[in-house]
Amino acid sequence: xxxxxxxQHFSNAVSLGSLYALIAIGYTMVYGILRLINFAxxxxxxxxxxxxxxxLTLFMMPWWVGFIVAIGLTACFGILIERVAYKPLRNSPKxxxxxxxxxxxxxxxxxxxxxxxxxxxxxPIPDIFGKVxxxxxxxxxxxxxxxxxxxIICLIALMYLVNYTKTGMAMRALxxxxxAARLMGIDVDRVISYTFGLGSILAAVGGIMWGMKxxxxxxxxxxxxxxxxxxxAVVGGIGxxxxxxxxxxxxxxxxxxxxxxxxxxxxxxxAFAFILLIIILLVKPNxxxxxxxxxxx
Amino acid sequence: MKNDQKTxxxxxxxxxxxxxxxxxxxxxxxxxxxxxxxxxxxxxxxLGLSLNLIYGFTGLFxxxxxxxxxxGAYTTALLxxxxxxxxxxxxxxxxxxxLANVEVGFFWALIIAGSITGLIGFxxxxxxxxxxxxxxxxxxxxxxEIIRIVFTNLQNVTNGPLGLKGLPPYTTIWxxxxxxxxxxxxxxxxFKGSYGRAFIAIREDxxxxxxxxxxxxxxxxxxxxxxxxxxxxxGGLLAHLMGTIDPLMFRFLLTFNILxxxxxxxxxxxxxxxxxxxxVTVSMEYLRFLDGxxxxxxxxxxxxxxxxxxxxxxxxxxxxxxxQRGLMGSKELSWDFILGPKDKTLNLPEEE
Amino acid sequence: MYILRTENxxxxxxxxxxxxxxxxxxxxxxxxxLIGPNGAGKTTAFNIITGQYTPTEGFVFFNNEDITTCSPYxxxxxxxxxxxxxxxxxxxxxxxxxxxxxxxxxxRSPLLSSVLRSPRYRKExxxxxxxxxxxxxxxxxxxxxxxxxxxxxxxxxxRLEIARALATDPKVILLDEPAAGMNPxxxxxxxxxxxxxxxxxxxxxxxxxxxxQVVMGVCERIYVLDHGVTIAQGxxxxxxxxxxxxxxxxxxx
Numbered sequence: 001x002x003x004x005x006x007x008q009h010f011s012n013a014v015s016l017g018s019l020y021a022l023i024a025i026g027y028t029m030v031y032g033i034l035r036l037i038n039f040a041x042x043x044x045x046x047x048x049x050x051x052x053x054x055x056l057t058l059f060m061m062p063w064w065v066g067f068i069v070a071i072g073l074t075a076c077f078g079i080l081i082e083r084v085a086y087k088p089l090r091n092s093p094k095x096x097x098x099x100x101x102x103x104x105x106x107x108x109x110x111x112x113x114x115x116x117x118x119x120x121x122x123x124p125i126p127d128i129f130g131k132v133x134x135x136x137x138x139x140x141x142x143x144x145x146x147x148x149x150x151x152i153i154c155l156i157a158l159m160y161l162v163n164y165t166k167t168g169m170a171m172r173a174l175x176x177x178x179x180a181a182r183l184m185g186i187d188v189d190r191v192i193s194y195t196f197g198l199g200s201i202l203a204a205v206g207g208i209m210w211g212m213k214x215x216x217x218x219x220x221x222x223x224x225x226x227x228x229x230x231x232x233a234v235v236g237g238i239g240x241x242x243x244x245x246x247x248x249x250x251x252x253x254x255x256x257x258x259x260x261x262x263x264x265x266x267x268x269x270x271a272f273a274f275i276l277l278i279i280i281l282l283v284k285p286n287x288x289x290x291x292x293x294x295x296x297x
Numbered sequence: 298m299k300n301d302q303k304t305x306x307x308x309x310x311x312x313x314x315x316x317x318x319x320x321x322x323x324x325x326x327x328x329x330x331x332x333x334x335x336x337x338x339x340x341x342x343x344l345g346l347s348l349n350l351i352y353g354f355t356g357l358f359x360x361x362x363x364x365x366x367x368x369g370a371y372t373t374a375l376l377x378x379x380x381x382x383x384x385x386x387x388x389x390x391x392x393x394x395x396l397a398n399v400e401v402g403f404f405w406a407l408i409i410a411g412s413i414t415g416l417i418g419f420x421x422x423x424x425x426x427x428x429x430x431x432x433x434x435x436x437x438x439x440x441x442e443i444i445r446i447v448f449t450n451l452q453n454v455t456n457g458p459l460g461l462k463g464l465p466p467y468t469t470i471w472x473x474x475x476x477x478x479x480x481x482x483x484x485x486x487x488f489k490g491s492y493g494r495a496f497i498a499i500r501e502d503x504x505x506x507x508x509x510x511x512x513x514x515x516x517x518x519x520x521x522x523x524x525x526x527x528x529x530x531x532g533g534l535l536a537h538l539m540g541t542i543d544p545l546m547f548r549f550l551l552t553f554n555i556l557x558x559x560x561x562x563x564x565x566x567x568x569x570x571x572x573x574x575x576x577v578t579v580s581m582e583y584l585r586f587l588d589g590x591x592x593x594x595x596x597x598x599x600x601x602x603x604x605x606x607x608x609x610x611x612x613x614x615x616x617x618x619x620x621q622r623g624l625m626g627s628k629e630l631s632w633d634f635i636l637g638p639k640d641k642t643l644n645l646p647e648e649e
Numbered sequence: 650m651y652i653l654r655t656e657n658x659x660x661x662x663x664x665x666x667x668x669x670x671x672x673x674x675x676x677x678x679x680x681x682x683l684i685g686p687n688g689a690g691k692t693t694a695f696n697i698i699t700g701q702y703t704p705t706e707g708f709v710f711f712n713n714e715d716i717t718t719c720s721p722y723x724x725x726x727x728x729x730x731x732x733x734x735x736x737x738x739x740x741x742x743x744x745x746x747x748x749x750x751x752x753x754x755x756x757r758s759p760l761l762s763s764v765l766r767s768p769r770y771r772k773e774x775x776x777x778x779x780x781x782x783x784x785x786x787x788x789x790x791x792x793x794x795x796x797x798x799x800x801x802x803x804x805x806x807x808r809l810e811i812a813r814a815l816a817t818d819p820k821v822i823l824l825d826e827p828a829a830g831m832n833p834x835x836x837x838x839x840x841x842x843x844x845x846x847x848x849x850x851x852x853x854x855x856x857x858x859x860x861x862q863v864v865m866g867v868c869e870r871i872y873v874l875d876h877g878v879t880i881a882q883g884x885x886x887x888x889x890x891x892x893x894x895x896x897x898x899x900x901x902x
Contacts (some may be wrong), residue, residue: 037431088618094430095358099560100617106553106610113603219603223549227442230435267450274439281436282424483764490763491749491756491774494742498750501739508699508733510725510754510817519760565741627741 007138009260015144015213017252018151022206023229024236024244025158026199032175032239033195035094039101040081041203042226043108046219048074048204049123049211050116056124063126071204078200079193087189105226112219120218123211130212143212154205155245158198162241167194175239228273235280237287246288251276305632313478320470332470333538334582339473340534341574343480345558346567347527350484352556353564353627354493355520356500357426358434362528362555364441365414367448367547369529370536372410374461375454376401377537386461390452403467407476407533414529415522417444422521426514438549449544460543461536468538476530477571484567496520497565550606554581557613562624569625577609584608651710652677652853653698653729653821658707660693660877667693668877671707673855675821680847680854682868684888686897689874691857692734695823698855699731700724711821726754730819732810734826734857740799744790744809747798748781751816784812787849788842803830815850822846824856828863836860840867865889873897 023045030038051073055066085104089097129143162168170191173181182188210225211217232251236243251273259266280287323335344362351357378386380398391397401409425436448455455461487493495516498506507513536542558577562569587604616623628634651674658671668690675681683691696702698709700721708717716724725731739747756763756777758770785791788808793801798809807827814822827843828836840863846852858864864871865885873881873888875897881888888894 035431037435085614085618092621095434096617096621098358098431098434099556100614102553102556103610103614103617106550106606107614110603110606110610114607118603227435227438231439234432234435268446271443271446274443277439278424278436281428281432285428285432486764486766487760490766490770491753491758491777492760492763494746494750495753497742497746498739498753501741502737504701504721505733505737505739506750507721508725508731508737509751509813510722511750512722 004138005260008140009256011140011144013253013256014249015147016256017249018148019206019210019213019248020225020229020232020252021245021248022151022154022202023225024232024248025155025241026203027230028233028236028238028241028244029171029195029199031233033171033192034086034097036086036097037101037230038196038199039098039226040085040104040108041199042222042224042229043105043112044074044078044081044200044222045203045207045210045225046112046217046222047077047108048200048207049217049221050112050121051204052208052211053121053123053217056126063128067208070208071201074204074207075197075200078196078203082193082196087192105223109219109223116217116219118219120216123215123217125212125215141213143209147209147213150205150209154202158202158241161198167191171195224270228270231273231277234277235287237289240287240289243287243289250288305636308632316474316478320474324470334579336468336470336473336534336538337582338575338578339470339477340468340531340538341555341558341578342477342571343473343527343534344531344555345562345570345574346480346484347524347531348555349559349562349564349567349570350487350496350527351521351524353559353566353570354488354500355496355517356503357517357521358430359437359521359524360434360549360552360556361421361437361441361525363547363549363551364437364444365418365525365528366532366535366551367441367444367544368414368417369410369532370542370547371448371455371461372413372529373403373406373533374464374536374542375399376406376409377403377465377467378461379465382463386456386459386463387453389457389459392456393453396454403472403537407472407530410533411526411530414532415526418525418528419518419522422518422525426517426521438552441547441549441552445544445547448547455544458544460541460546462541464537464540464542466537466540468534473534473538476534480527481567481571488567492516492519500565553613554609557609560613560623561616563622563626563628565627566623566625566629568630569623569628572630573624581605581609650677650713651675652712653855654710654713655694655698656708656710658694658697658704658709660690660697660702661705666877668697668704668874671697671874671877671879673698673872675853675855678847678851678853680843680856680867680869682864682871683855683857683874684859684864684871685874688876690877691874692825693877694874695731695825695857698724699729699823722754725817725819728818728820729823730814730817730821731823732807732814732825732827734829736803736806736810738798738806738809738813740797742798743795744785744798744801745778745781745794747809747813748784748816749777751813752777752781754817781812781816784815787846788812804835807831811846815846819850819852821853821855824854824858826857826859828858828860831860833862836863839863843867 023041026041027038030036048070051070052067055061055069056063061069081104085100086097089100129146131142132139133142162171170181170186173184173186174188174191178188228251229248232247233244235250236245236247254272254276255269258272259269323332348362351359375396376399379400383392383397421440425433428436449458451457495506495511498509498511499513499516503513554577558574559570561577562573584605653673653675655671655673658668659666660668671694683694685691693702697704700719700723703718708715710716711727711729716727739750756773758767758773762770782791785794788811790805790809790812793805798806801809811824811827828839831839843854844867847854868885870883871885871888872879873894880893880897881891
């Protein structure tokens with residue numbers, strides 16, 4: 001492999017890792033607070049991409065307006081899903097909520113087929129993201145530069161929100177103990193909605209950028225990235241935002257680099273994440289950066 | 298009291314005979330499309346019971362059923378396909394020599410398929426059954442996907458994405474309902490006995506069950522292996538009903554269907570699973586019209602593909618949100634339930 | 650010769666020392682109490698003996714056999730049964746089935762013969778049901794055999810838990826606050842019952858209890874824990890007059 005193609009793969013891995021990281025954060029935040037795998041998160045990601053598609057093509061909005069509208073809409077959907085499908089099950093067994101989440105996921109996918117159509121749609125890439133930049137003989141599509149930059153901006157904003165605002169503090173309190181948080185006067189339902197909103201915003205940002213990197217939209221597009229990003233969150237240590245970022249990059253790099261160096265394995269690309277998951281669960285079930293929780297008898 | 302038990306036994310035998318007669322009449326008079334649905338009902342009973350054993354009774358939330366069914370389906374297909382048919386299927390890359398000339402009868406193929414699937418269930422279970430709830434779900438789903446991806450890539454064993462076509466249509470209602478009956482009886486007797494009680498105890502409270510001296514891990518593996526054995530047989534029956542299999546058939550959607558059956562029927566209810574397997578299968582087929590062209594009073598549509606799945610995912614959500622215990626809860630539609638319970642004093646099992 | 654013995658057992662959770670240097674020695678057929686204020690480490694000590702936790706340091710011996718690293722089910726099989734502080738019944742199972750589960754560990758027939766109801770299995774099942782019924786009768790629960798466990802009143806649930814533990818054929822039984830939630834009348838019945846089962850099943854009993862009436866009335870020897878440390882041990886009279894114990898319970902003036 002020559003140096004040019006190595007750098008091409010490298011930039012590819014960085015942007016894919018950033019996308020995974022953004023989506024993984026949504027999983028990790030929801031899991032931290034509700035101990036729930038939000039199975040529908042991958043489909044929220046899909047919604048974000050489709051909303052942007054329709055804003056740009058059907059409503060002919062300028063791209064930045066369209067993106068903001070799409071992100072806002074997706075956030076509303078995220079909050080709505082929590083209210084309808086998860087909130088009534090707050091006191092039910094863990095697995096019931098998970099089943100409800102699986103139901104939501106399938107509902108969104110099949111509604112996607114009904115409303116958006118099952119045929120792939122080409123995402124209209126705004127010029128600024130579609131340029132091919134040549135640096136030192138290596139040609140890279142500009143979206144690959146934008147993705148990590150936008151991901152870093154999102155991360156900084158999120159870190160600020162979680163660590164330095166009152167709601168952020170409430171979120172952290174909630175992830176430790178719901179009852180105590182409630183007793184301290186925290187409006188638990190509001191904070192949970194807020195968490196879903198934030199997670200969905202990141203998923204929407206991820207979905208839109210995914211659409212520009214891999215410009216085919218289809219209703220099941222969220223399934224695989226969704227599962228992989230949950231795995232990223234587990235690998236990094238579930239409940240830990242920095243861990244989700246690390247996990248996202250680990251999976252992004254493993255996928256791109258393995259296929260780059262051992263092309264015979266490209267058919268197994270989607271299996272890497274699952275194999276990693278199983279190894280992590282067996283060797284270090286709390287993830288790279290997770291804390292161990294003692295079980296009470 | 299003894300008489301009581303005798304009556305129940307006679308009633309059970311009569312019921313089985315009645316079902317047999319109904320199936321015989323169906324076989325005589327129904328067209329092949331309708332027969333296919335009846336076949337599917339039988340197969341989904343076996344599949345539903347296998348997941349109910351693992352999840353409903355033992356409390357192991359596994360999402361790996363599609364993978365187990367894939368193993369069962371491919372094993373049965375490869376064992377029963379005549380050599381020429383294999384040659385025709387494997388035109389891109391020839392099949393591995395050790396499989397090229399194998400040909401086994403349908404029954405033994407199913408049993409071997411079940412055993413191999415059970416073995417794979419055992420091998421997967423050994424590491425992942427230490428996990429709980431959601432982690433177990435994701436790990437089993439992961440294994441199921443790995444199985445599917447491996448099958449897509451093993452061109453010279455599974456024929457890769459092309460799948461296997463023209464499988465001999467061995468699955469008749471006698472096979473599918475025969476296995477359904479065996480599964481029902483197996484489950485009924487299992488949960489009348491001590492092992493069944495141990496499984497339920499693990500579901501109810503793992504720590505207390507272990508304090509009762511039950512080797513939790515061993516029992517979980519046992520339940521998981523038996524469940525995957527049944528899923529493998531179900532997969533094999535399905536393969537020879539469909540006539541064609543490919544890796545895309547065994548996506549998460551298939552697991553979803555079986556999960557829907559278990560949740561709708563009631564976790565931990567055998568009769569609930571049987572009823573809901575029939576209801577879900579029949580309605581899945583009859584709601585097919587939703588995906589086809591429709592003619593409303595005012596406007597016409599060219600058919601909305603996906604509408605059927607909208608209904609089924611809504612159904613799952615409604616059940617889990619509003620009727621969490623499903624159709625039957627953990628109750629059984631047994632003779633006790635119909636005839637009123639036996640007397641409340643101790644009833645010891647009869648002596649030989 | 651002690652039937653149950655712990656040697657310098659210490660349990661740390663992170664920086665917290667839940668139990669430190671715990672040395673318990675129980676002779677065959679004794680009734681021993683373990684008392685102390687909340688958070689003293691009593692239940693932790695139980696969890697160590699029954700294998701839920703592996704101690705950070707020290708050993709547990711049962712009949713001179715080292716069981717420190719055994720898992721809970723192995724320990725139950727050897728003959729140590731327990732009840733739980735926050736009752737852990739199999740709620741959705743009947744009273745009889747709860748006790749039958751306690752018999753499962755002695756079952757010898759394999760799964761398949763239970764499904765096929767082989768003669769050997771039927772014999773075992775018959776024996777199991779008879780034995781469970783007798784236990785339930787001894788505990789006054791034979792009128793609710795087919796009720797679901799969750800529907801029982803609190804006192805009966807506690808008794809059912811004891812019946813279930815006895816079904817495992819223990820030599821030693823650990824009772825975690827058996828009198829919690831009982832009225833004085835029920836407590837007296839419980840004390841009589843504890844004496845009865847000791848005679849009947851030749852048991853050795855270790856119990857955690859807050860109701861002093863029960864502890865002083867039934868225990869022959871008592872260990873007092875405070876913040877994980879054993880601050881006193883001896884007969885009920887000795888404990889009642891021990892200044893350290895009074896201090897731990899009432900605080901320093």
